[in-house]
Amino acid sequence: MVKCSECKNGAIWVCRCSNVYFCKTHASKHSQVHIEQNTNSYLEKLKSILSDSDKINLQSEIKRRIIILQDYKKRLLQETANYIKSIESLCEIAIKKLDSNLAECYDLLNSDFLDIDIKEKADNFTKTFYNTNKLKKGLSVHSNVTDFYCINLLKDYELIDGTVAAEKIYKDFDLCVQGHTSYVLCVAISRDDKYVASGSHADKMIRVWNLNEKVQEYFLKGHTDCVRGLAFSPDGKYLVSASYDKTVRVWCTLERNLRAILEGHTNYVAGVAITNNSQYAVSASWDTTLCVWDLRTFILKQKLIAHTGAVNCVAIAYDDSFCVSGSSDKTLKLWDIVKNKQICTLTGHSEAISSVAISQNNKIAISGSYDKTVRVWDLEKKALQHIFNNHTDIVRGVAITADGNKALSGSDDNTIILWNLRTQSVIHTFQEINSQVYCVSITNNSRYAVSGSYRDVEVWDINTKSKIGKMPGHTEEVIGAGIFPKKNTVITLANDRTLRIWDINNKSQSRMLTAKAYRIAASLVTNDNKFILSACYDKTIKLWSFDDYAYVNAFGKHTDRIQCIAISQNNEFCISGSYDNTLRVYDLQSFTEIAVLTGHKGIVNGVVIIENDKLAVSGSNDKTLMIWNLNTFSLQNTLQGHTGPIRGLAVAGNEIISVSED
Known part of the structure; x- marks a missing residue:
């Protein structure tokens, strides 16, 4: 390989003025000499020839791509055959039904003896209605089918800006990052x-x-106010939610969509529970009532009325014979949900009751309250059994293990306490929590607990009395992402000061990089997938390794925050635009500044590199586009026409698209 005449680095340029070879850094210095001497620079880029190893790697990549395409084709044909078979089956069923109806019509028409029964049958038949409007509209192709047959070759990478990033990643890869x-x-x-x-x-x-x-496997949206209660049906068919939007919603867990909206409450719905036979749901509301809903017909079966304050919680006995509700009127009430009537009232709390749970043997219930206590109730004697008063703030959530021997409570004092219900003592206090605990639940095998706090869903091991961890996902809105299909990787950026790396195949978070409190204006990945570069408001460009996501370096000499960045196609240099009205060119091997491009009279909001790294175009608040010669690092042309600040640039084929406030 030809070496630079000024150093030991490989030469990538030759100046025909004297056939001298230069690396990138010394080529720029040589160009500067020509400028100072007012002579022409004849720099030419050396043509590189692939080495044998590079040829082998390229051939291997093409062969791998052939295998992927052949497999894609095979699967596409198989799925198409299955789809056609399903359509043919539906058509066959419909034709048989129509033939049956036609035969019935002919029988009635050809009947010699018309008695009362035949006349009634004919009258009923003539009142039937066929919706022929569906046939007039025709059978359109659903967008899901169109998307399935849309063959777009994935780029090596794709960058997504804005809040649409999280939903696009979920749609394209079934990966939840938010x-x-x-x-x-x-x-x-x-x-x-x-x-x-x-x-x-x-x-x-x-x-x-x-x-x-x-x-995270999926998410459900539709409520127009906060979600206050959740319950899975024991048969796994439904997830039922209660919300401050005054509705109860039933979601299908198989289809992952809304099945029904149950309306009947006139105020916030704060809790919900489902019977063990999965047939009924009971919701608790601030309108002081409980509603019993039929999950087979999705209609209101009964209202239970007796509380004098907001009903905050409800739990159902495992034999489905009764339920217990807790209210802001400081009482618990037992209800016969077979006869839909009140059984008794339990008193003792001095403040509103926030949560309630019933043991699987239906013998005890525990309640959490604003009075900072957890109370244990004997449901056979209808009496208070014990008071736990170790919490120092509101108790928000309670749960009981399947064997009925232990209980959990979560509080605004930032703790979860594990209680022994037999000895009426504290087993352990979980304290590794950064905020109030709003809810707790225990797995049916009694091994794990799950809690909800500020932005976090956390999992705890009850046996080892330790935290397992938090469920992954950005805790502030995702503002950008990079998708790299070849590496089965997605990189997301959010306002929670983290950059997270996700495995597309496993649908899981593989790593989280926590940043300092600086804002990132833009991020790019080099074309060879070696580095991640970010333009930061702390006046630097930060560099991470794409292989192991390790922090590499921070560099830059801007005097104000950096707004935009572009990387050369050969990955040898980058250009940044700043609030200081300048563009700066940096060598990505030595991280040194090569040149400063001055001329703009406003913030530089966008920059792109074109013409095989020979030219750069920048857009500014000064309403101009400037074209820069990257061989001489000089201004080549200024384009005017916008009447407002230029906010962004993009390259489409041989055209440059500029976006402006005008």
């Missing part, structure tokens, strides 16, 4: 212990997590 962004007010665990559902305050979202894999 976590809760507000208080997690409720959690529920499926009967088989596979899934955890969590509901939140300001983001109004329900997120469903795989408890074993510790990944």
